[in-house]
Every structure is written in structure tokens, then in C-alpha cells.
Amino acid sequence: MTAAARKAGWGIAAWLAGLIACGLLVARTPVTADLSAFLPRSPSPTQQLLVDQLRDGVVSRLILIAIEGDTPDRRTGLSRAVAARLRGNPLVAAVENGERTGRGADGAYLWTNRYLLSPAVTPDRFTPDGLRKALENDLRLLQSPAGMALKQALPADPTAEILTLTDRMLGDGGGPASRDGVWVSADGTRALLLVQTAAPGFDLDAQQKTLDLIRNAFDEARGTDGSAHLVMTGPAVFSVQTRDRIEADATRSSIVATALVAGVLLLVYRSLRVLALSLLPAATGTLAGIAAVGLGFGTVHGITLGFGVTLLGESVDYAIYLFTQTQPGSPARRTLLRIWPTLLLGVATSVVGFGTMLFSSFSGLAQLGLFSITGLVVALAVTRWVLPTLLPEGYATERPARMAPVLTALTRSAPRLRLPLIAVTLLSLAWLAYQGPAIWASELSSLSPVAESDQQLDEALRRDLGAPDAGHLLVTGAATVEEALAAAERLAVPLETLTRDRLIAGYDSPALTLPSQAAQRARQAALPPPDQLRAALTQALQGLPFRPDAFAPFLADAEKARTMPLLTPASLDGTSLKLKLDSLLVRSGTGWTAMLPLRGVTDPQALAARLAGIPAAHIPAAQGAVLLNLKEESDTLYRTYRQEALTLAVLGAGAIMLLLALALRSLSSLVAAVMPLAAAVVVTMASVTALGQTLTIFHLVGLLLVVGVGSNYSLLFERPEQSPALRERTVASVAIANLCTVIGFGTLAFSAIPVLHGIGMTVAVGAFLCLAFAAVLTRRQPAGPETPTHG
Amino acid sequence: MISGNRPARRSILVGLGAGLAALLLTAAAPSSAAETWGLEDLFARFARVGSSSARFTETREVGLLTAPLESSGTLTYRRPDLLEKRTLLPEPEGMRLEGDRLTLTRADGASRTLSVSSVPEIQTYVESIRSTLRGDVPTIMRFYEVGLEGTPQDWRMQLTPRAEEARKTVQRIVIAGRDATIRRIEILQADGDRSVMTVQPDPA
Numbered sequence: 001m002t003a004a005a006r007k008a009g010w011g012i013a014a015w016l017a018g019l020i021a022c023g024l025l026v027a028r029t030p031v032t033a034d035l036s037a038f039l040p041r042s043p044s045p046t047q048q049l050l051v052d053q054l055r056d057g058v059v060s061r062l063i064l065i066a067i068e069g070d071t072p073d074r075r076t077g078l079s080r081a082v083a084a085r086l087r088g089n090p091l092v093a094a095v096e097n098g099e100r101t102g103r104g105a106d107g108a109y110l111w112t113n114r115y116l117l118s119p120a121v122t123p124d125r126f127t128p129d130g131l132r133k134a135l136e137n138d139l140r141l142l143q144s145p146a147g148m149a150l151k152q153a154l155p156a157d158p159t160a161e162i163l164t165l166t167d168r169m170l171g172d173g174g175g176p177a178s179r180d181g182v183w184v185s186a187d188g189t190r191a192l193l194l195v196q197t198a199a200p201g202f203d204l205d206a207q208q209k210t211l212d213l214i215r216n217a218f219d220e221a222r223g224t225d226g227s228a229h230l231v232m233t234g235p236a237v238f239s240v241q242t243r244d245r246i247e248a249d250a251t252r253s254s255i256v257a258t259a260l261v262a263g264v265l266l267l268v269y270r271s272l273r274v275l276a277l278s279l280l281p282a283a284t285g286t287l288a289g290i291a292a293v294g295l296g297f298g299t300v301h302g303i304t305l306g307f308g309v310t311l312l313g314e315s316v317d318y319a320i321y322l323f324t325q326t327q328p329g330s331p332a333r334r335t336l337l338r339i340w341p342t343l344l345l346g347v348a349t350s351v352v353g354f355g356t357m358l359f360s361s362f363s364g365l366a367q368l369g370l371f372s373i374t375g376l377v378v379a380l381a382v383t384r385w386v387l388p389t390l391l392p393e394g395y396a397t398e399r400p401a402r403m404a405p406v407l408t409a410l411t412r413s414a415p416r417l418r419l420p421l422i423a424v425t426l427l428s429l430a431w432l433a434y435q436g437p438a439i440w441a442s443e444l445s446s447l448s449p450v451a452e453s454d455q456q457l458d459e460a461l462r463r464d465l466g467a468p469d470a471g472h473l474l475v476t477g478a479a480t481v482e483e484a485l486a487a488a489e490r491l492a493v494p495l496e497t498l499t500r501d502r503l504i505a506g507y508d509s510p511a512l513t514l515p516s517q518a519a520q521r522a523r524q525a526a527l528p529p530p531d532q533l534r535a536a537l538t539q540a541l542q543g544l545p546f547r548p549d550a551f552a553p554f555l556a557d558a559e560k561a562r563t564m565p566l567l568t569p570a571s572l573d574g575t576s577l578k579l580k581l582d583s584l585l586v587r588s589g590t591g592w593t594a595m596l597p598l599r600g601v602t603d604p605q606a607l608a609a610r611l612a613g614i615p616a617a618h619i620p621a622a623q624g625a626v627l628l629n630l631k632e633e634s635d636t637l638y639r640t641y642r643q644e645a646l647t648l649a650v651l652g653a654g655a656i657m658l659l660l661a662l663a664l665r666s667l668s669s670l671v672a673a674v675m676p677l678a679a680a681v682v683v684t685m686a687s688v689t690a691l692g693q694t695l696t697i698f699h700l701v702g703l704l705l706v707v708g709v710g711s712n713y714s715l716l717f718e719r720p721e722q723s724p725a726l727r728e729r730t731v732a733s734v735a736i737a738n739l740c741t742v743i744g745f746g747t748l749a750f751s752a753i754p755v756l757h758g759i760g761m762t763v764a765v766g767a768f769l770c771l772a773f774a775a776v777l778t779r780r781q782p783a784g785p786e787t788p789t790h791g
Numbered sequence: 792m793i794s795g796n797r798p799a800r801r802s803i804l805v806g807l808g809a810g811l812a813a814l815l816l817t818a819a820a821p822s823s824a825a826e827t828w829g830l831e832d833l834f835a836r837f838a839r840v841g842s843s844s845a846r847f848t849e850t851r852e853v854g855l856l857t858a859p860l861e862s863s864g865t866l867t868y869r870r871p872d873l874l875e876k877r878t879l880l881p882e883p884e885g886m887r888l889e890g891d892r893l894t895l896t897r898a899d900g901a902s903r904t905l906s907v908s909s910v911p912e913i914q915t916y917v918e919s920i921r922s923t924l925r926g927d928v929p930t931i932m933r934f935y936e937v938g939l940e941g942t943p944q945d946w947r948m949q950l951t952p953r954a955e956e957a958r959k960t961v962q963r964i965v966i967a968g969r970d971a972t973i974r975r976i977e978i979l980q981a982d983g984d985r986s987v988m989t990v991q992p993d994p995a
Contacts, residue, residue, distance in 0.1 A: 098909060142853055143860050145876065145886045146895055146903075148960060148980065149912035154855060167903075177891045178908035181956055186891075545858045 011385035018378075019284065022291035029294030031243065031302055060201025061093070061579070063234040064461040065214065066190040070228035075191040076182040078228055081221035082214070083193060090198060091210045094576030097193040098183035105575040110165050113571070115561035117515060118161035119492060121523040125159055126533060126558075131540035134159040139544065156553035168512055177464075185464040190231075192465055196579055197236060204243055207236040233458040241454075242753070246302035249751045253760075257747045261316060261740045268736055269323060277390055278319035285315045285379030292374035293367050304367045314350070314709050315379030316744075317737035318343060321716070322383060324733035327725065328396040332388045340384070342715050345663045347380045349656045350708030356652035357701070362641040365648075368701055376708075407731050414775040421776050425679045428686030439685070440642060441694035472604065474507070474596040474611070476625040477588065481569075484585060484592040485516035491596060491625055494611070503607050505600025510584035513577050520566045527562040530555065604629055645697045649704055656707060664718075673714040676773035677707050684766040688758075698755050702762035709741055709763075710770030717778045738771040830939050831928060833946060836971040838926030842869040843972070844993045847876075851986040866990065868924040874917065888917050915957040916978065919950050919964045923973065935964070944969055 067075050067082070083097045115121055124130045138154055141147045153162055177184055183192040195214065199206030211232065218230045258279070265275045293300045321343065326335040350372070357369030432439060474491060478484040488511040495507045511519070528536065534555055541548065572578035584595045601607055611627050661670050681703055689695065716734050721727040745767065748760025848863040864878040878884040885896035893907040907914045915934065922930040931937060934957075935950035950964040960981055967975040976988040 139860075140882060140884070140897070142856070143851065143862050143878070143881075144884055144895060144897075145916060146913060148916060148978075148984075149910055151853065151855065151984075152960075152982075177906050180954060181909075181911055184908075545856045545860075547855060547857055550855045 008385075008389035012389060015284070015382060015386045019287065022287045025291035025294050026287060029290065030299050031247070031305060060235045061197045061199075061583075063195040063197060063210070063214065063232055063236055064458065064465060065193040065195060066185070066231040066461055067193075067218070067228050068190050068231055070226055072179060072184075072188065074226060074228060076180045076184070078218070078221050078226070079182045079191040079193055082217050085217035085221060086195065086214065089213060091206065091213055092195055093198045093579045094196040095193060096183075096195075096576075097191070098178045099181055106577050109572065109575050109577060111162055113561075113564075113567055114157065114161040114165060115527060115558065116520045116523050116564070116567055117512070118164045118523075119512075120159070120161060120164045121526050123526045126526065126528050126536060128536045128539035131158070131536055132544075135540055135544055135546065139546075155550055156557050158551055158554050165512075168506075168508075183465065185461075190461075190464070192461065194465055196576060201235050201239065204236075204239055208240050211237060211240055231457065231461075233454065233461055238454065238458075243302055245753060246305065246756070249748075249753055249756060250302070250305050253747045253751065253756075257744045260743045260747070264736065264739055264743070265320075273392065274323060274395070277387055278316060278323060280387065280390075281319050281379035281382040282315040284382045285375035285377075288378040289371040289375035293371050296370055297363065297367055300371075301364055301367055304364065304371055314705065314741060314744075315376060316740050317709070317712065318380055318383040319387060320737045320740065321733045322387060323395075324736060325726070325729045326396050327729065330396070332391050332395060336384065336388060339716075342712075342719055343380060343383075345660070346708075346712035346715055347376050348663075349659055349711040350376050350705075352655040352659050353652040353704045353708050356648040356655065357645075357704070360641070360644060360648055362645065362697070365641075365645060365697060365701065372705070372708075405728065407735050408728050411731055411775045411778070414772070415778070417776045421679065421773060425682055428683045431686045431690065432682065435689060439689045439695050441696045472598040472601045472607070473628040474598060474625050475593060475628050476596075477591050477593045479591045481585065481592050482516050482518070484594040485511045485514065486518060487625075488594040488596060489516055489519055495596070495598075498607070498610065503601070503603065503610060504598045507596050507598050508584065509596045510581055510594050513581045513584070514567055514569060514572065517566055524562050524564075524566075527558050529562070530559050533558055604632075642697055642700075645700050649700050652704060653707065656711065660711070669718060672718050672777065673711065676714050676770060676777045677710045679773050679777070680710055680766055680769035681706060683769055684762060687765060688762055691761075693758055693761075696755065696758060698759050699762050702759040703766065705763050706766030706770060709767050710774070713738065713771050713774045717774045734771065734774075738767060741767045828943060830931075830937055830948075833939065833943065833948075833971075834923070834926035834928050834931075836926070836943075837924060840868075840870075840924070840926075840971050842867070843924065844868070845973070846991045846993065847988050849986060849988040851984070853984050854982060866920075868921070871925065872921065874921045874924065886917075888921060893917065911954055911957045912960040915952050915954070915961045916964070919966065920973070920976065923948070923966060941967075 065082075067078050069075075070078075079097045080099065083095045083099060086092050086095045110117065125134070135158055137160065138158055141154075141160075142151055150163070153160075177186055177188070179188065179191075183194075184190060185192060195210070197207060197210045199210065201207070214232065215230065222228055262275055262279070265278055266272070269275060269278075290300055290305065293304060321339055322332060322335055325339060326332045354369045354372040354376075357365045358373075360366050360369070474495075476484070476487040476491065478487050488509045492509065492511070495504070495509075498504050499506055515523070527533070537551060537555065538548075541551075569578075569581065572581055584597075586593050586595070598607075608627050611625065657670070657674060660673055661667075664670050664673065684703065684706065685695065685699075688699065693699075713734050716730055719730070721730060742764050745760045745763035748756050749764055751757045751760060844865060844867045846863070847866050848861070851860040851862075853860065861881070862878050863880050864876065864884075867873075867875040867877075872888075872890055874888040876886040878886075882898045884898060885894070885902075887894045887896070888907060891906050891908050892904055893910075893913065894902055894904045896902040905913075907917060918930065918934050921927075922934070931950070933953070935952055938949040938951075939946060940949075941947050945967075946969070947965060947967045950966065952958045952961050952964075958981065961978060962981045963979045965975075965977040965979075966973055967977075972992045973990050975990065978986045980986075
């Protein structure tokens with residue numbers, strides 16, 4: 001007795017110490033919500049580029065802002081006021097709303113350094129002939145309607161280098177529409193702003209602060225009387241929103257599920273103490289799971305968390321089995337000894353199933369695997385070594401026995417449904433076979449937790465703003481910054497050809513913002529010394545109606561450019577072009593990678609063929625440059641992981657079979673245990689896809705969980721019992737456990753986040769089917785026919 | 792942006808009402824004859840014109856140059872918002888404004904499209920002509936302070952840009968005409984440059 005008490009005391013002490021340790025670990029584990037946490041740990045170099053772009057690229061730092069409502073004038077006024085409040089804030093790298101002031105630093109950089117930046121600066125341009133051509137052009141410009149706006153620059157820039165530069169920056173569209181100098185949507189109902197955050201896209205805390213800053217700036221600017229409101233989209237907005245939403249959904253689901261499960265348990269056990277005790281293993285398991293993931297990965301993803309909370313559904317089962325199967329006059333410890341082998345086998349199957357996911361290179365899956373294994377093992381341990389000690393002396397359940405006969409009656413008639421079940425399973429199989437690979441989502445975005453309406457708003461604002469989205473990149477690498485820039489410059493000629501042939505609408509290049517030192521030196525060399533330039537200009541001006549001294553500023557600026565120090569990355573400090581350069585020229589491993597985004601790619605295949613130099617007409621193969629289709633690349637990546645996950649799931653299923661075979665040591669028992677599971681998985685897959693969902697990796701995880709939970713049901717159904725009364729209790733315990741699982745995942749099915757919704761549906765449906773099919777396919781009569789059905 | 796047709800028409804109706812009231816008042820007070828006729832009346836006449844075309848000759852005096860630049864060509868307007876200026880001499884060149892899109896085409900066929908609202912200097916210039924031809928009172932009032940003088944047969948409208956940005960380039964635009972036709976457009980720039988366009992309507 002004392003020995004047993006001491007042993008129990010140790011159990012409780014270990015549990016409490018574990019709780020404290022886990023609590024500390026969890027408190028220190030940050031929650032992430034960016035999709036890239038679900039991207040590979042050791043990808044190929046191109047995939048690494050993709051991942052970097054998603055995490056940190058210029059696209060990931062954009063916040064698209066729209067001001068809606070109120071009058072047009074109020075909106076443009078608000079746009080100016082908000083922009084003014086945001087400019088200069090260290091959280092904000094750049095604010096653009098169409099106002100010229102926003103381009104001040106950028107404009108100054110381009111203007112001051114135009115002779116070093118412009119690819120049009122060649123020796124020919126500054127000969128008498130070259131200048132003559134430029135001046136004749138200027139004359140035409142002065143005559144045209146645009147001349148009025150552009151002529152101010154002419155005296156200092158007769159060769160129009162600044163136009164060459166700004167044309168490139170603007171692209172074709174000429175930017176968004178404006179009203180009173182402020183960007184508005186094409187239909188004029190929104191004022192638009194574009195904010196580039198200083199923090200990288202994955203730094204959610206900084207992004208959150210930036211979003212709060214924008215909201216406050218807007219509220220201050222609007223005051224209390226305006227009816228305008230603020231709309232924001234972009235990767236950062238989505239990530240922060242998703243994190244909030246996942247947290248909210250996880251909290252809500254767990255509260256609702258806990259309340260419902262608690263209600264069920266209270267109804268069954270009529271004891272608050274027992275209720276608290278039955279939730280104990282699940283709560284401990286969840287905490288331990290989060291702590292383990294935090295320990296193993298440094299962060300825990302919101303999706304893991306949302307998913308894991310519902311693990312409650314499975315781990316609460318252990319306590320239910322224990323309590324429901326404890327008969328009056330027999331201590332809980334004895335029940336435990338009796339059901340322990342079955343419980344152990346059930347947990348082992350789940351652990352084996354999830355264990356395969358640990359090997360996934362998809363870190364999100366590995367997180368889920370670790371979380372589930374730790375959670376289940378800890379929950380079982382708490383059930384085994386902590387619960388019995390905390391149970392009231394001589395505890396036994398009376399009430400479940402009262403509903404047992406009804407359940408027993410149901411179970412007894414269940415086998416009549418064998419034929420229909422087989423028919424439904426075959427039908428489902430046929431449906432799945434007919435659908436083929438179409439049942440699987442093939443796009444990375446299918447994992448995106450962003451609601452569709454938000455994605456549509458984002459697309460609308462992007463269209464209006466002409467903001468870049470992930471498209472096609474030409475990527476080239478070299479050992480040093482200088483060589484990478486030079487490599488990017490060598491691509492200019494082929495890309496110009498492609499633009500002329502209309503295979504692309506245009507391109508951007510880090511070398512346009514910061515040319516290589518070699519190119520800058522060549523441009524300086526192209527500028528003649530002062531006397532020579534003056535002579536050439538005088539000669540070029542012969543017979544043209546320009547005033548002779550009109551171009552004095554040009555002579556001064558050209559000389560300044562000829563002798564100025566070359567531009568370095570530091571020259572860009574204080575401009576938003578710096579951020580652009582940083583996103584297009586990135587360190588990768590030991591070298592540097594230059595990225596050239598291509599605009600308006602209409603025919604990716606033809607483009608790829610041309611770049612590979614296959615029809616080699618007049619375009620040299622772009623040496624060492626790789627064409628990266630970001631969308632395609634990310635989808636390929638996703639398909640690779642889905643394939644891997646599928647393989648792992650099949651291996652996991654195989655391992656579960658093996659385990660069951662070893663434990664049951666009988667082929668017929670094995671078949672009896674596995675059949676309901678297989679049928680439930682098939683029918684669940686068929687019904688989920690028939691409802692219009694495509695299956696993602698997360699559905700796969702859900703199905704694994706179904707197998708884990710379901711194997712408990714089959715094993716318990718198949719287990720020989722000593723007496724019909726015990727049999728009744730077993731049936732009752734399985735039914736209650738199943739109800740709790742269905743409730744746990746059912747609440748998740750109401751989540752607005754597609755992924756959580758999908759998993760919730762899958763497991764709720766699957767778990768219920770497992771139980772029903774186990775009852776239908778069981779070989780054992782639930783109770784002897786001689787047992788009275790009404791007690 | 793340009794406001795839609797409906798509000799414009801409504802304000803024209805309001806304007807017509809005001810004009811009528813003013814006319815009634817004139818009978819009582821003949822001394823204020825100049826006030827009986829206003830922008831709304833003039834623009835209501837323009838608003839009835841579906842399309843029009845004309846020839847122009849333009850003289851630009853530019854500080855950079857020793858001699859004025861001469862050019863000539865055609866102007867076309869089609870309701871609601873298409874304005875096209877084709878220069879034929881000294882060199883063919885096109886400017887086409889449709890909605891917010893401004894397309895400039897050069898003799899060699901090279902063209903450039905831009906959002907006119909994003910370049911206030913150009914917008915200030917082209918919107919003066921287009922909103923007059925549209926008979927679009929709200930738009931012209933939004934861009935300029937408008938001063939109208941003369942009679943329906945010989946009017947002169949002085950436009951001063953409201954936006955500070957635009958005033959840095961365009962100081963004043965003076966459009967003169969007869970009935971619902973434009974005869975002369977004079978642009979005074981902030982730097983002292985000046986252009987005068989004389990317009991000869993094609994017989995309809």
C-alpha cells in the first residue's frame with residue numbers, strides 16, 4: 001500500500017514537473033503563420049530562391065492600401081495625409097500614392113547619376129552627329145503636347161537620358177490612374193497607396209506593428225467625422241490576419257469543443273471531478289506536443305496548433321475508455337490493466353502512422369507528426385500513471401450502463417448493413433478511380449489559409465496598382481556583386497530582342513538601378529572631355545533654332561558625371577531603389593544572384609525555348625541564366641511534397657498493418673481490424689471530394705488520424721470480453737469516445753480557414769464512419785442473444 | 792478622373808434653370824446684361840454636340856529657341872471622352888486622349904501610352920479642351936478657376952489651374968470661341984513660354 005502510494009506520488013510529481021517544463025517551453029515558442037514555414041528545409045538552389053522570395057522578396061514586403069467610402073475629394077485628401085504621416089517612419093521603407101514627393105529621393109538619384117545609369121550612354125551619342133540627332137528629337141519634343149512637361153529637363157539633358165531611365169521604371173502601363181495627383185482605382189471609387197515595409201515579410205511582429213501604424217495614421221487623418229474606411233491586402237496583411245484568425249479559430253474551436261465534450265462527459269459521468277480528470281490527459285498531451293515542436297523546430301506553426309488542439313478529440317478517448325469500463329466493485333487500476341494492451345496497441349498504431357511524417361522534408365508535416373506523437377504518448381502516460389491516483393476511492397460508473405443496451409441493440413442490428421456497406425465502398429472506390437489524380441490539389445496556393453474573397457480583393461488592387469506579382473524571373477549567378485551585375489548586363493541585349501519580338505512586355509534588372517563598375521567606367525569614358533564636348537555641341541547646333549547658350553547646364557553636368565566617383569550600393573541609401581536592388585541582387589551561399597523579373601510573359605514555353613537558344617535565330621543562349629516560373633516552380637515543389645507525403649502515408653499505413661499483425665497474431669483478426677478502417681478511409685475520401693473539395697496534404701494527415709483513432713475502435717470491438725456486461729461497457733465507451741472525437745473535429749469544420757475546415761470535415765466524417773463500419777463488420781456479437789436487452 | 796455624363800447633365804439642367812431665372816431677372820434689370828449668360832449656358836451648347844472636327848495652326852514661343860515653332864493639323868472630338876490631335880506639319884505626329892489613357896505617337900511610329908491623370912502638366916492642358924468640348928462643367932470647375940466674358944457669339948474663357956503642381960507649368964489657358972465652337976486656345980506657361988492655337992472648324 002505504501003509502496004503503491006509512493007509510486008503514485010512519483011507519478012504525480014513527474015507529471016507536475018513535466019507540466020511546468022512544458023509551460024516554460026511553450027511560453028518561449030513563437031507562433032508563425034507564414035506559408036514558408038511549410039516549405040522545404042533543404043531545397044535545391046532554385047527552390048531556395050523561391051523560398052527566399054516568398055519569405056523576404058520585394059513582393060512579400062508590399063502592403064496594398066485602398067481608401068473607400070466618403071467623397072472622392074475626401075479620399076484623395078486622406079491619401080495625402082496618410083502618406084505624409086507614414087513617410088520617414090523607420091518601419092516604412094517607402095510609401096507611394098502617386099504624389100511626386102514620394103519619388104523625391106529616387107528621382108534625385110536617377111537625375112544626378114543619369115549618365116552613369118543610362119544604357120544609352122555610348123561614345124557615338126556625344127559626337128556632333130549623335131548630338132545633332134538628339135537635338136532634332138528635342139525640337140520635335142518641344143512641338144509635341146508632352147513637350148510642355150518635359151522641356152524643363154532639356155537644357156541639362158538634351159540626350160534625354162532621364163526619359164530612357166524613367167521609361168524603364170514605369171513600364172508600359174504608365175502607372176495607375178490618378179485624381180488630383182493621387183492614385184485611384186480604374187473606376188475611381190478607391191484611393192490607392194502602396195507601402196513597402198522595412199521588415200521582411202516573415203517578420204510578423206514587425207509587420208503587425210506596421211499595419212497598426214497605418215491604421216493609426218488613417219484614423220488620425222480621418223478624425224471622427226469621416227465615413228471613409230481603410231482596406232489593406234498583401235502578403236504581410238494576409239500573414240498577420242491568418243495568424244490572428246488561426247489563433248482565434250483554434251481558441252474558438254477548442255473552447256466550443258471543450259464545452260461540448262465536457263457537456264457530454266458531464267451527462268455521462270455526472271461528476272465534475274471526473275470531468276476534469278478526463279480532460280487532463282488531453283490537455284497535458286497538447287501542452288507537451290507544443291513544447292516538443294518548440295524544442296525541435298524553434299517555432300510552432302499556427303496550423304500545427306489549430307490542428308493539434310483537436311487532438312483533444314483522440315486523447316480524451318483514453319480517459320473515457322478507462323472510466324466507462326470501470327465497473328462497480330472493481331478499482332480503476334484493474335480496468336487499466338485489462339484494457340492496457342489494447343490502448344497501448346491503439347496508441348502504437350497512431351504513433352507509427354504519424355512517425356512516418358517525421359521523415360518528411362516538408363517541415364510543417366514533420367511538426368504535425370512530432371506534435372501528434374508526443375501528444376498521444378503523453379496523454380496515454382497521464383491516463384496510465386496519473387489518473388488512477390486522482391480518481392475518488394472506489395470510483396465506478398453507473399450511468400453508461402444505462403445507455404449501453406440501446407447501443408448494444410444498435411450494434412447487434414448493424415451487421416445487417418454489410419451488403420450496403422460493401423456496395424458503398426465499391427462505389428466510392430469507383431468514384432475515386434474515375435476522378436484519378438484530379439482529387440488532389442496541385443497548387444501550392446491550395447495550402448494558403450487566405451480566404452478566397454481576400455484573394456480577390458488583393459487581385460483587384462494589384463491590377464489597379466500594377467503592382468508586381470510573382471511571375472517569371474530570369475536568374476543568373478556569379479561569385480561577386482560586380483560579376484553578378486555584369487552577368488545581368490549581358491542579358492540586356494537578348495532581353496531587348498525578346499521585348500521587340502513581343503515575347504515579353506519588359507523586364508527589370510538590378511543593373512538598371514546599380515550598373516556594374518565596368519559599365520559605369522565605360523559610360524564615363526563615353527563622355528568626352530569639356531572642350532571636345534563643347535565643340536561637338538556647337539557643331540551639332542549649326543542651323544538649329546536653339547539659343548547658343550541654351551545647353552550650358554548640360555556641359556556642366558556631363559563633366560561632373562565624367563569625373564564623379566562610381567556608384568556603389570551605398571549611393572542608394574535613403575531611396576526606395578535600395579530596397580529594390582536588395583531584392584533583385586541577393587547573396588546566395590558563397591556567391592551572388594541577380595534576378596531579372598520579366599513582365600507580360602504571354603507564352604512561357606516559347607520564351608523558355610528562345611532563352612535556351614533552341615531556334616537560335618539571333619538570340620544567343622543566355623549563358624548561365626535560368627528561367628524561373630515562380631508559380632510553376634512553387635506548384636512543382638508542392639506536388640513533390642504531396643507525392644512524398646502520399647508515399648509516407650502509404651508507408652505509415654503499411655507499418656500500422658505490420659504492427660497490428662504482430663500484435664494480433666492472426667490473419668483473420670487483422671483483416672477484421674483493418675477492413676472497417678480501409679472502408680472508412682475510402683468512403684471519406686470519396687464523400688469529401690464529391691462535396692467539391694480537392695485533397696491537400698492536410699487531408700492526408702487527417703486520414704492518418706482517422707486510421708489512428710479508428711484502429712482503437714476496431715481493436716476494442718474485436719477484443720474478447722469476459723462478460724456481456726463488460727462488452728456493453730466497451731461498446732458504450734467506444735461510442736462516447738467517438739462522439740467526442742466527432743465533436744472535436746466537427747467544430748474545426750466550421751473554421752473559415754480552408755485548411756482547418758478540410759481537416760475537420762475529413763476526420764469528423766472519417767472517425768464516425770470508422771465506428772459505424774467497425775460495428776457493421778464486427779465478427780463478434782455484441783452480447784449473447786440470451787442477454788435481456790432491457791435492464 | 793472625369794465625372795460621368797449624368798451628374799454633368801443634371802448640373803446643366805440646374806444651370807439652365809438658373810439661366811432662365813437670370814433671364815427673367817434681366818427683364819427687370821437690363822443693366823446686368825453680362826450676367827444673364829454664363830458658363831452653364833455655354834457648356835449646355837457644347838453638350839449638344841456629339842462630335843466635331845477642325846483644323847488648327849499652332850505657334851509656340853519657347854525660351855530655349857531663337858524662333859517660334861509652327862505646326863498645323865487636325866483636331867477631332869467624339870462624345871463622350873475622345874480627343875485627338877493630329878499634327879501633319881512639319882512632321883506627322885499624334886496625340887490621342889481616350890478616358891484616362893493618353894497615347895502619343897511619333898512620326899516613326901513609336902508610341903507612348905500614359906495615364907494622363909498621373910502627369911498633371913499634360914492633364915491640365917488637354918482637359919481644358921476636352922471638358923469644354925464635352926460641356927462638362929464639374930470637371931472644368933474642378934481643374935480650373937474659370938472666368939468667362941463676352942457674348943455667346945464671341946466669348947473668352949480664362950482658365951487658371953487650381954492644383955499647385957499644375958500651376959508650376961501652366962499659368963493660364965485662354966479659350967475663345969463663337970457659339971459651340973472653339974476658335975483660339977492660348978496657353979501661358981509659368982516660365983514665360985507661350986503657345987497660340989488657332990482653330991478653324993470644319994463645316995459640319
